[in-house]
Amino acid sequence: MNLILLDDTDFLDAHHARISDTRRIRHLREIHGATIGDPLIVGQRNGYIGQARLSRLADDHAIVEIEQLDQPPPPSLDIELILALPRPRMLARTLEHVTAMGVKGITLLHTRRVEKSYWQSPELTPDKVRQHLTLGLEQARDTRYPDVIMEPRFKPFVEDRLPARLEERHGLLAHPGMPEACPHGAASPTTLIIGPEGGFIDYEVDKLLDAGCQGIHMGPRILRVETAVIALLARLA
Structure with missing residues (x-):
């Protein structure tokens, strides 16, 4: 603290x-x-x-x-994070880490490889989410809480809400095998999208690209989600 x-x-x-x-x-x-x-x-x-x-x-x-x-608190990152809902223990650590890094918008998204039981986890209760955000703020000497949005349905989110969010933001889809490497530094307000353990399925990748995202990769290594999140944010910050 x-x-x-x-x-x-x-x-x-x-x-x-x-x-x-x-x-x-x-x-x-x-x-x-x-x-x-x-x-x-x-x-x-x-x-x-x-x-x-x-x-x-x-x-x-x-x-x-x-x-x-x-x-004033330290400046925030102009990077929104859309993250396929991780398993509960990983979610707790990830919320703390990304909050400490200055992310102020977090969307937790359901995808094919996300276990439905994850959405019933006590870690998703408002009190527990706030507890993890608080720990991240205390670590970073910050006071501004991120907004956390739950999106338990993939298709309505990607088709109905994501395109509007990308009208004024650069969408980056982090997924193995994408043609371009993650840039060093975000040149404009950015929305970063990261999949679950095992990655997005092909259908989900196509829908995200159709919504206006640019596909990027972090090299040939396959990273755990919590490692990939921090590595990508650090590279874009």
């Missing part, structure tokens, strides 16, 4: 906030080793970052005195 992220409901007034959840209290005690008077880096959800001091640390809550909130 490189940043203590404060929700609006944490604020007692303009200069004091109360932290009462077990995770943040444990982190202050066990990781920070915080004591009364210690300086802390804090940020307001979807707002500014600044300095605070720990004024109380009890078993069930902490009080921080906010000295200033005047620094």
Whole structure:
């Protein structure tokens, strides 16, 4: 936790906030080793970052005195991510990693090789998704939460919604065997589309290309989804 992220409901007034959840209290005690008077880096959800001091640390809550909130969060990537829904454990890690990298738009998509049971995972509940996004923001000292959209039906999304999203964005379909290598740096607002373990089936590739995507590859190696996501974002950033 490189940043203590404060929700609006944490604020007692303009200069004091109360932290009462077990995770943040444990982190202050066990990781920070915080004591009364210690300086802390804090940020307001979807707002500014600044300095605070720990004024109380009890078993069930902490009080921080906010000295200033005047620094903007780091700039976000102008890259939207459309990702075939990974298996639950991989989803949790991926949400944290892409949030830390500055992605602000994430669409989770059903494809042929996505197990239908994945959509019933507890990792997709709003509370769990927000927890993973929060961990990514805290790691990167960011405050702006990504928007996460669920698309459990492939064809209606690709035919009815994706073309409109690509009117002002460059769509990149990352898939083995595509003719062009991933560019170094995104020259314009970009939508990056990545398939599941095993890749998209031919029908899905054709539909995505017809919707206006450009096919790209990352070389001859076949990467795990969570590795491919980070490698592609790093190359495009």
